[in-house]
Amino acid sequence: MGLIVQKYGGSSVKDAEHVMNVARRIVETYDAGNDVVVAVSAQGDTTDDLIEKAKEINPNASKREMDMLLATGEQISISLLAMAIEKIGRPVISLTGWQAGFKTDAVYSNARISRIDAERLKNELDKKKIVIVAGFQGLNKYDDITTLGRGGSDTSAVALAATLGADLCEIYTDVDGVYTADPRFVKNAKKLDDISYDEMLELASLGANVLHNRSVEMAKKYHVNMCVRSSLNKNEGTFVKEVNKVEKMLVRGVARDNDVARISICGIEDAPGRAFTVFSLISQKDIGVDVILQSIGNNGTKDISFTVKESDLEKTIEILESNKEVIGAKEIKYTSDVSKVSIVGAGMVNNAGVATKMFEALYNAHININMISTSEIKISVLVAQNDSERAVNAIHDKFLLD
Amino acid sequence: MGLIVQKYGGSSVKDAEHVMNVARRIVETYDAGNDVVVAVSAQGDTTDDLIEKAKEINPNASKREMDMLLATGEQISISLLAMAIEKIGRPVISLTGWQAGFKTDAVYSNARISRIDAERLKNELDKKKIVIVAGFQGLNKYDDITTLGRGGSDTSAVALAATLGADLCEIYTDVDGVYTADPRFVKNAKKLDDISYDEMLELASLGANVLHNRSVEMAKKYHVNMCVRSSLNKNEGTFVKEVNKVEKMLVRGVARDNDVARISICGIEDAPGRAFTVFSLISQKDIGVDVILQSIGNNGTKDISFTVKESDLEKTIEILESNKEVIGAKEIKYTSDVSKVSIVGAGMVNNAGVATKMFEALYNAHININMISTSEIKISVLVAQNDSERAVNAIHDKFLLD
Numbered sequence: 001m002g003l004i005v006q007k008y009g010g011s012s013v014k015d016a017e018h019v020m021n022v023a024r025r026i027v028e029t030y031d032a033g034n035d036v037v038v039a040v041s042a043q044g045d046t047t048d049d050l051i052e053k054a055k056e057i058n059p060n061a062s063k064r065e066m067d068m069l070l071a072t073g074e075q076i077s078i079s080l081l082a083m084a085i086e087k088i089g090r091p092v093i094s095l096t097g098w099q100a101g102f103k104t105d106a107v108y109s110n111a112r113i114s115r116i117d118a119e120r121l122k123n124e125l126d127k128k129k130i131v132i133v134a135g136f137q138g139l140n141k142y143d144d145i146t147t148l149g150r151g152g153s154d155t156s157a158v159a160l161a162a163t164l165g166a167d168l169c170e171i172y173t174d175v176d177g178v179y180t181a182d183p184r185f186v187k188n189a190k191k192l193d194d195i196s197y198d199e200m201l202e203l204a205s206l207g208a209n210v211l212h213n214r215s216v217e218m219a220k221k222y223h224v225n226m227c228v229r230s231s232l233n234k235n236e237g238t239f240v241k242e243v244n245k246v247e248k249m250l251v252r253g254v255a256r257d258n259d260v261a262r263i264s265i266c267g268i269e270d271a272p273g274r275a276f277t278v279f280s281l282i283s284q285k286d287i288g289v290d291v292i293l294q295s296i297g298n299n300g301t302k303d304i305s306f307t308v309k310e311s312d313l314e315k316t317i318e319i320l321e322s323n324k325e326v327i328g329a330k331e332i333k334y335t336s337d338v339s340k341v342s343i344v345g346a347g348m349v350n351n352a353g354v355a356t357k358m359f360e361a362l363y364n365a366h367i368n369i370n371m372i373s374t375s376e377i378k379i380s381v382l383v384a385q386n387d388s389e390r391a392v393n394a395i396h397d398k399f400l401l402d
Numbered sequence: 403m404g405l406i407v408q409k410y411g412g413s414s415v416k417d418a419e420h421v422m423n424v425a426r427r428i429v430e431t432y433d434a435g436n437d438v439v440v441a442v443s444a445q446g447d448t449t450d451d452l453i454e455k456a457k458e459i460n461p462n463a464s465k466r467e468m469d470m471l472l473a474t475g476e477q478i479s480i481s482l483l484a485m486a487i488e489k490i491g492r493p494v495i496s497l498t499g500w501q502a503g504f505k506t507d508a509v510y511s512n513a514r515i516s517r518i519d520a521e522r523l524k525n526e527l528d529k530k531k532i533v534i535v536a537g538f539q540g541l542n543k544y545d546d547i548t549t550l551g552r553g554g555s556d557t558s559a560v561a562l563a564a565t566l567g568a569d570l571c572e573i574y575t576d577v578d579g580v581y582t583a584d585p586r587f588v589k590n591a592k593k594l595d596d597i598s599y600d601e602m603l604e605l606a607s608l609g610a611n612v613l614h615n616r617s618v619e620m621a622k623k624y625h626v627n628m629c630v631r632s633s634l635n636k637n638e639g640t641f642v643k644e645v646n647k648v649e650k651m652l653v654r655g656v657a658r659d660n661d662v663a664r665i666s667i668c669g670i671e672d673a674p675g676r677a678f679t680v681f682s683l684i685s686q687k688d689i690g691v692d693v694i695l696q697s698i699g700n701n702g703t704k705d706i707s708f709t710v711k712e713s714d715l716e717k718t719i720e721i722l723e724s725n726k727e728v729i730g731a732k733e734i735k736y737t738s739d740v741s742k743v744s745i746v747g748a749g750m751v752n753n754a755g756v757a758t759k760m761f762e763a764l765y766n767a768h769i770n771i772n773m774i775s776t777s778e779i780k781i782s783v784l785v786a787q788n789d790s791e792r793a794v795n796a797i798h799d800k801f802l803l804d
Contacts, residue, residue, distance in 0.1 A: 016458040050478070054485055056418040061485035068496055069481035072474035076452070079471035083456055083463035094470055099545060120545070143501060143522070 001033040002167035003125075007040070007135065007157035011174050012231040013077050014044030022172075022231060023084035026130060030090055035125050037164065039135040039157040040081055042073025063108035067137075067147045071097070074134035074153075082132050092130040095120065098145065100131075102138030102156070110149035113138060113156075116163040125164075133160060151212020158215045162222035169224050171211060172231040177238030178203065178210050181254040181396045185389050188396060192252060194239040199252050202344040202378045206255035216240065250354065251345040251399040256392050258385060260290070260340045261313040262370065264305040265320065267330025275304060277327055281319050287312045291340070291373040291380060301330070305371060307382065310336045338370060339388035342380040343395060355379050361398035367391050403435040404569035405527075409442070409537065409559035413576050414633040415479050416446030424574075424633060425486035428532060432492055437527050439566065441537040441559040442483055444475025465510035469539075469549045473499070476536035476555075484534050494532040497522065499547070502533075504540030504558070506548045513548035515540060515557065518565040527566075535562060553614020560617045564624035571626050573613060574633035579640030580605065580612050583656040583798045587791050590798060594654060596641040601654045604746040604780045608657035618642065652756065653747040653801040658794050660787060662692070662742045663715040664772065666707040667722065669732025677706060679729055683721055689714045693742070693775040693782060703732070707773060709784065712738045740772060741790035744782040745797060757781050763800035769793050 006026065013019050030036045050069050054061050078094035085092040101117035124131045135153025140146050148155055154171055161169035175183075176191050178200065183189040195203070197220035204213045210228055219226045219240060229237025268274050275294060282289060287308055295303040308316050313336055320332050348354040355372075358379055362369055367390060370382035383391050408428065415421050432438045452471050456463050480496035487494040503519035526533045537555025542548050550557055556573055563571035577585075578593050580602065585591040597605070599622035606615045612630055621628045621642065631639025670676050677696065684691060689710055697705040710718050715738055722734050750756040757774075760781055764771060769792060772784035785793050 016455070019459055053418070053478075053482060057421055057482055058485040058489040060489075062488055065481045065484045065488065065496060068484070068498075069478060072477045075474045075477070076455075076471060079467045080455060080459055082467045082470070083460040086464055086467065087460040087462075094467060096470075096547075145498075 003035040003037070003164055004029055005157050005161040005164070005166045005169045006036065006038045006172060007153055007170070008038065008081075008172045008231060009153065009174070010041040010044050010046070012172055013040060013081060016080075019043075019080050019084050020087075023081060023088055025172075025231065026081075027085060027088050027090050030130050037121065037125070037131045037133060037160050037166070038081070039133050039153055039160060040074060040077045041135050041153040042070075043077050043080075046073040046076065064144060067108050067145050070147050071134070071137045071145045074136055078132045078134045085130055085132070090130055091128055092132060093124050094132040094134075095124070096134045097137030097156070098139040100133045100160075102159070104138035104140050104146045104148070106140040106142065106144075106146070108144075108146055111138060111140065111146035113148065113159045116159055118163050121160075121164065148214075151214055154212050154215035155218060158218045158222075158224050158226065161224045161226075162218065167225070169219065169226045170237075171215075171226060171228045173210065173228060174230065174232065175210065175228075176230045176233070176235045177228050178240075179253065180400045181392050182256065186254070186393050186396050188393075188400070190400065191235075192238050193236070194241060195252055196242060196346055197240060198377055199344050199346055200240045202342070202375075203253050203255050206257050206340065206342045206344065206378070206380070211240070250347040251343045253344050254392050254396045254400070255342050255344065256388050257340040257342075258388065259310050260307050260338055260382070261310045261334060261336040262305060262307050262338050262382060263313070263316060263320070264303055264333040265327065265329045265331075266303045266333060267301045268304060269328045270300050270302045274302075274327065278304060278320075281323055281327075282308075282316060285315060285319060287316055287319075291371050291382065293371050293373075307338075307340065307371070337385050338382050339385045339391075340380050340382055341388055341391045341395065342378050343399065344378045346377050348377060348379070357398060358395055361394045362391060365390055365394040367394070405437040405439070405566055406431055407559050407563040407566070407568045407571045408438065408440045408574060409555055409572070410440065410483075410574045410633060411555065411576070412443040412446050412448070412479075414574055415442060415483060418482075421482050421486045422489075425483060425490055427574075427633065428483075428487060429490050429492050432532050439523065439527070439533045439535060439562050439568070440483070441535050441555055441562060442476060442479045443537050443555040444472075445479050445482075448475040448478065466546060469510050469547050472549050473536070473539045473547045476538055480534045480536045487532055487534070492532055493530060494534060495526050496534040496536075497526070498536045499539030499558075500541040502535045502562075504561070506540035506542050506550070508542040508544065508546075508548070510546075510548055512551035513540060513542065515550065515561045518561055520565050523562075523566065550616075553616055556614050556617035557620060560620045560624075560626050560628065563626045563628075564620065568626070571621065571628045572639075573617075573628060573630045575612065575630060576632065576634065577612065577630075578632045578635070578637045579630050580642075581655065582802045583794050584658065588656070588795050588798050590802070592802065593637075594640050595638070596643060597654055598644060598748055599642060600779055601746050601748055602642045604744070604777075605655050605657050608659050608742065608744045608746065608780070608782065613642070652749040653745045655746050656794050656798045656802070657744050657746065658790050659742040659744075660790065661712050662709050662740055662784070663712045663736060663738040664707060664709050664740050664784060665715070665718060665722070666705055666735040667729065667731045667733075668705045668735060669703045670706060671730045672702050672704045676704075676729065680706060680722075683725055683729075684710075684718060687717060687721060689718055693773050693784065695773050695775075709740070709742065709773070739787050740784050741787045741793075742782050742784055743790055743793045743797065744780050745801065746780045748779050750779060750781070759800060760797055763796045764793060767792055767796040769796070
């Protein structure tokens, strides 16, 4: 008995049958004596369909009007879900983002939640109502509707849990929880019972695709107990929380990210300030750079290699080519035929042998390593995209096979 | 040059092409130097599709949640229309009902506008923006979304025109204006250049289907100059305004309403209070009664006949049957195979020959008259549904053929 926040994604409410299924789960939690607040995404392909409608009229529509359009997706979900709960016969009310008090900054299509004015939410809970809130959306200081960008509904749920002091924030999805590797191609992948915020953050940013980073960052900041579980079965799921140090495993998971492109700037004069020039040019255009590697100078020149998201590749090359002289580079090479494969685990920080073991696994599988990057709780390598599935399996078997 | 409010119905914005067409019309008005505020309905079948979605989940959903759902229809239209105007390159902003300041009473699905807090509207107009407002919707005192019921977007447009002191309120539809009779089956029907509020009110309530009564009532109350015209051509349309008495024609139009059922309560004791008993029972259930006719007492009994909307027939019969003894009726008869055919014209009030001429037209066409009802500016007769088209043509030719 307590206050539970639940979040259901678009695939969990994609049609009438799924909406009824979700309604029954919510009512079960409510009937067990809990207060229940639910954040919901737009149904199935609704958001994509709306984007399509907009593009047909104006491919360069303002983000303000796009947000106005897209926010209808969640408004449809919440009303339908509320109707399903009404049918089961429990008191319920749906609230849009602005009705639920979500205040955001003014960055349309990628707004950040600044606060939740929870008065109405609390009033409805006091009336013993199940409260269904539109995820992904809020209101800025101009009283205009904003949307939160990718993973926005997860963030909405965690913000609700933090503001209301919820006992648990359950993120319902179509997988059973967080796995040691992607179960679609690693047959020995195992579900984790729990994982720390930091490990989850690294896994999310490395392409595990279960939770969006912004939601995990917020959960960590406000100490929200999160749980990732399936809306299709009653399995326990994976808890995301401050895991006790002694319980920590060496390596918690292996992640792969195919949305990576590698760029090499060759033959730069080996003089101070060159790296600064390159990366200030790129960051001015809001392009995020990941793994960076600089060769040791040789014959007065050096090479700088780094990775960006595949969608940023074209723009980055344009910037570099048009500034080739400023940078003083001989040649710019690039490929998007690479994957980043990473192991994550808070326990590896004090264990020098982890990297060696990872490289050994790849060597045994005859996989060539392109670039290497390490942090306190992760080691990433760049490999050819073709090799990536084999790489994940080899590393997973080495570290995580019982 | 002035302030123009325009309203576009669902068929005028049903797809991308129609949205662009409407956008061009709006921009023309704006480019002519006018301030422009536009009220829009949901696209084509959107509202029906949403109702279908709801029914699949819960046919008895609360009206509060239905309004939450249906309001998304107009929100989609306004954002798409704003995007289309952005594409043409004019400053524009879309506003939902609550953003535009529409305050309503708390009657979900059939709310009345109580006021418009126009501060934001005026600010946007001061910035020389075209303002696109979601019709059909508002916000009640609980900060919940309400919808205005049938013809709601027309009412939204007139309320905007009244609040902002607009010079003209243009209602765009798929017909050229108000006709002397339904042009679909009266080949001689002619478009009227203008019509008075009262005449328009009678025509609307009698089944002319061009404007909803609530919008005309509001236009009359606040002296809003309205104009009904087609969104598909540049024809002038029909102006609805206080027409100068001397200009008034005897008969302005002939209307037909098939949504009528006739009920007769036979053999009621001829004593005071019987009619009151009958109609208080019916009005308690929010059923509107139209034409009422009571036979002169005969042998101590009398008959009462009246009409209701076809959709109210079943409920009315139930009420009467279950109260047969209280009413003291021998028999209750009913049929929905009737139509109401009416002539409307402010000029007829002082002209005794009008009714005679109407009956003569029907007699010549061998059409039997069921019931007759008259008011200051209209005469209605009930005829068999089969005869109704012929009746309208006969009356139209008698009065309105040049």
